[in-house]
Amino acid sequence: xxxxxxxxxxxxxxxxxxALSPQAVLARNAAQEEKFAEYDIMFYDPDDNAxxxxxxxxxxxxxxxxxxxRLKDAVRQYGEFAMEMQRTYGTPWEVVFAQMQxxxxxxxxxxxxxxxxxxxxxxxxxxxxxxxxxPGGRNWAVYSSIEASIADWAGPRVLRNGMYNAAFxxxxxxxxxxxSFLQAMIAVYAPSSDGNNxxxxxxxxxxxxxxxxxxxxxxxxxxxxxxxxxxxxxxIGGQNPLGGTVDPTQAAGTCFxxxxxxxxxAAIAFSWEGMRSQPKNNPTPAYREAMEAVGLAGVSCNGxxxxxxxxxxxxxxxxxxxxxxxxxxxTSNQLANLAVNxxxxxxxxxxxxxxxxxGDIFVLNGHIMxxxxxxxxxxxxxxxxxxRTGERGGVFFSDSRGAYRIFRYIGGA
Numbered sequence: 424x425x426x427x428x429x430x431x432x433x434x435x436x437x438x439x440x441x442a443l444s445p446q447a448v449l450a451r452n453a454a455q456e457e458k459f460a461e462y463d464i465m466f467y468d469p470d471d472n473a474x475x476x477x478x479x480x481x482x483x484x485x486x487x488x489x490x491x492x493r494l495k496d497a498v499r500q501y502g503e504f505a506m507e508m509q510r511t512y513g514t515p516w517e518v519v520f521a522q523m524q525x526x527x528x529x530x531x532x533x534x535x536x537x538x539x540x541x542x543x544x545x546x547x548x549x550x551x552x553x554x555x556x557x558p559g560g561r562n563w564a565v566y567s568s569i570e571a572s573i574a575d576w577a578g579p580r581v582l583r584n585g586m587y588n589a590a591f592x593x594x595x596x597x598x599x600x601x602x603s604f605l606q607a608m609i610a611v612y613a614p615s616s617d618g619n620n621x622x623x624x625x626x627x628x629x630x631x632x633x634x635x636x637x638x639x640x641x642x643x644x645x646x647x648x649x650x651x652x653x654x655x656x657x658x659i660g661g662q663n664p665l666g667g668t669v670d671p672t673q674a675a676g677t678c679f680x681x682x683x684x685x686x687x688x689a690a691i692a693f694s695w696e697g698m699r700s701q702p703k704n705n706p707t708p709a710y711r712e713a714m715e716a717v718g719l720a721g722v723s724c725n726g727x728x729x730x731x732x733x734x735x736x737x738x739x740x741x742x743x744x745x746x747x748x749x750x751x752x753x754t755s756n757q758l759a760n761l762a763v764n765x766x767x768x769x770x771x772x773x774x775x776x777x778x779x780x781x782g783d784i785f786v787l788n789g790h791i792m793x794x795x796x797x798x799x800x801x802x803x804x805x806x807x808x809x810x811r812t813g814e815r816g817g818v819f820f821s822d823s824r825g826a827y828r829i830f831r832y833i834g835g836a
Contacts, residue, residue, distance in 0.1 A: 445462065448683070454647070456545050462786050468749075473773055477526065477573060482560065486787070487760075491635045492635075492679075493525050493528075493529045493530070493531070494520065494523070494529045494631065494635045495522060495635045495636075495638060495639045496635070497520060497529050497530070497543075497569075498520050498635070498636055498639040498640070499639055499642075499643065501519075501520075501569055501570065501573060502520075502567075502639065502640075502643065502645060503645075504570050504573060504803050505517075505519045505520065505573060505577070506645070507652060508573060508574060508577035508578065509648060509651060509652070509657060509661060510651075510657055510661050511578070511661050511662050511663065512577050512578045512579075512582065512583045512657065512660065512661045512662075512663055513583075513591055513594055513657060513658070513659055513660040513661035513663070513664075513683065513710045514576075514577035514578070514582045514583065514661075515601055515648035516648055517575065517601075517632045517636050517640070517647065517648050518601075518604075518605070518608075518628065518632070518648070518653065519544075519573055519577055520636050521627075521628040521629075521631040521632050521636065522545075522576065522628070523543045524542055524631050525624075525627065525628065525631075525777060526543070526544050526545030526730075527542070527543045527544065527545055529543065530543045530569075535740060537653060538566075540555065540563065540565045541566040541567065541568055541569050541571065541572055542563055542564050542565065542566055542567065542572050543572055543573075543776050544572050544573070544575075544576040544581075545563075546563070546564040546565075546572060546575055546576060546580065546581065547562055547563055547564060547747060548562060548564050548574065548747060549562070549564055549565075550564030550565045550566040550571065550572065551567050551571050551575075552565045552566055552571075553565045556603045561650075562716070577600070577797075578663075579663075581748075582608075583660070583663065584748065584765060585609075585765040585766055585834075586611055586748055586760070586764055586766075587608050587611055588763070588765070589607050589611075589614070589763065590604050590605075590607035590608035590611070591604070591659050591660060591665055592601075592659065592665075593607065594652060594659050595659055596635055596652040596653050596656050596657055596658070597653075599649040599652050599653065601632075601647075601648055601649060602629070605625045605628055606621070606625055607640070607735055609621050609624045609625050609628070609749060611750070611760070614750060614756060616750065616751065616752045616753040616756045619752060622812070636813070651696060652673045658836050685744065685748060686740060686741070686744050686745060686781070686782035686793070686795075686832065687781040687782055687795045687796065687797075688744075688811075689709075689713070689740045689743050690740050690793050690795050690804040690815070691795065691797055691804070691815070692707065692709040692710070693706070693707055693710035693713060693736065693739060693804070693813045694707065694710070694736075694804045694805075694806075694812075694813035694814050694815045695707060695812075695813065695814045695815070696814075696815060697814065697815075697816060701821055705812055706729070706730040706812040706813060707812075707813065709739075710730055710736075710739065710812065710813050711729075713739050713740075713743045714729065714730060714735070714739050716743065717738075717739055717742035717743055717747070718742075719735050719739055719742075719751060721736060722735050722751070722752060722810050724752075724808035725808060725809050726812055728809070728812070730806060730812040730813065731806055731807065731808065731809055731810055731811055732752070732806055732807075732808050732809075733754065733790050733791050733792060733805050733806050733807060733808065734751055734752045734753060734754050734757055734791055735751060735752060735806065736792075736804075736805055736806035736812070736813045737749075737757070737781070737786075737791045737792065737793055737805070738750065738751035738752065738757070740793060740804075741784075741832070745832055746766060746834065747833065748831065753789070754788055754791045755788045757791055758786045758787065758788060758791075758828065761784065761786060761828075761830040762828075765834075766832060766833065766834035767784075767830045767831060767832055767833060767834075768830065768831055769828060769829065769830055769831075770829040770830065770831050772781060772821075772827060772828065772829050773822055774821075775818050775820075775822070776794075776801045776818065779794050779801075779829070780794075780831060781794065781796040782794070782795065782831070782832065783829050783830065783831050784829065784830045784831070784832075785803070785827040785828075785829055786827060786828055786829075786830065787819075787825055787826070787827050788824070789804070790822070790824070790827075792804065792805030793817065794806065794829075795815065797815060798829045801818050802816060802817070802818060803815060803816060803817065803818050803819065
């Protein structure tokens with residue numbers, strides 16, 4: 424048997440996909456899959472550096488049959504359960520299966536098939552059956568069943584953790600727009616600031632929905648997501664309306680510190696005492712480890728050293744402790760997210776520390792940093808683009824770009 428080590432197609436060449444219709448992209452990917460099957464190689468391998476980082480390329484396990492037949496089999500088997508998740512959480516049922524293909528090649532990636540992990544949606548942290556650590560050092564959720572992983576992804580762990588509320592607004596049963604939902608959802612789920620092409624990503628998702636998923640839907644006589652919402656008058660958010668009873672803390676759970684770490688502890692561990700006290704390319708051992716664990720290893724600003732970027736520093740602290748979905752990269756993107764994310768509340772900038780708590784995030788369009796209490800002393804922990812890795816020093820409330828806005832994580836309160 425010939426087994427090749429191949430590079431995973433991360434999304435597909437932007438120039439190529441934008442020139443083709445989703446149906447053409449689907450046909451092209453189907454042809455690729457036939458070639459991969461011929462050589463007994465895996466269509467989609469585990470991505471130990473999901474997010475801003477780069478993918479790891481590994482030798483693959485054999486795959487039997489076409490990826491599209493595998494996807495159709497999954498739709499047949501779990502379609503009705505996914506529809507129940509739409510009724511419960513409002514998440515479009517067809518999108519569940521498109522993301523199965525994007526995240527795990529419908530169960531062929533290592534984080535899905537290693538043992539009986541059942542993690543077909545690429546969820547990190549801990550599942551209802553525990554977790555496992557990949558060779559790249561990343562923790563992946565382990566599930567007792569495929570249904571359990573679908574419920575986590577469609578519900579409060581991922582799509583209903585509050586970060587996608589703006590996307591769900593397009594799912595009114597009287598004016599349902601799956602395309603608008605996807606555009607808004609993917610802009611958060613796989614933002615351009617993480618090196619993704621949102622338009623290409625959406626085109627790929629639609630190619631699965633309009634191709635193999637639609638084939639099974641018509642074969643089984645099932646309604647589309649839009650038809651289901653209209654037929655059953657499913658409100659935005661389903662039985663758990665936006666801002667309702669879904670527990671946002673269920674979204675916490677990441678690799679480093681298991682999602683239960685202390686923000687202050689991490690910020691101190693990831694930074695050196697004193698500003699400009701260390702060489703530019705010298706992250707603390709804990710910071711280096713955490714960047715790898717949360718998928719930000721190698722990410723830099725303007726080609727600078729890994730970790731020497733304020734957005735990466737704060738994103739690493741937050742992903743490693745309480746918020747595995749904290750966005751990276753770009754301070755404007757982070758500011759926009761914090762301003763609407765229900766896991767955070769804005770704290771007035773009084774120009775002093777009287778109303779602050781350790782772990783508060785200071786941000787403006789151009790810089791982001793963390794306020795901490797270090798051995799009883801107020802300090803700022805941050806990094807700087809192409810200049811320094813995590814360090815901590817004096818507190819300041821504004822700079823030449825203006826006054827900082829301050830946000831506090833409340834999701835675990």
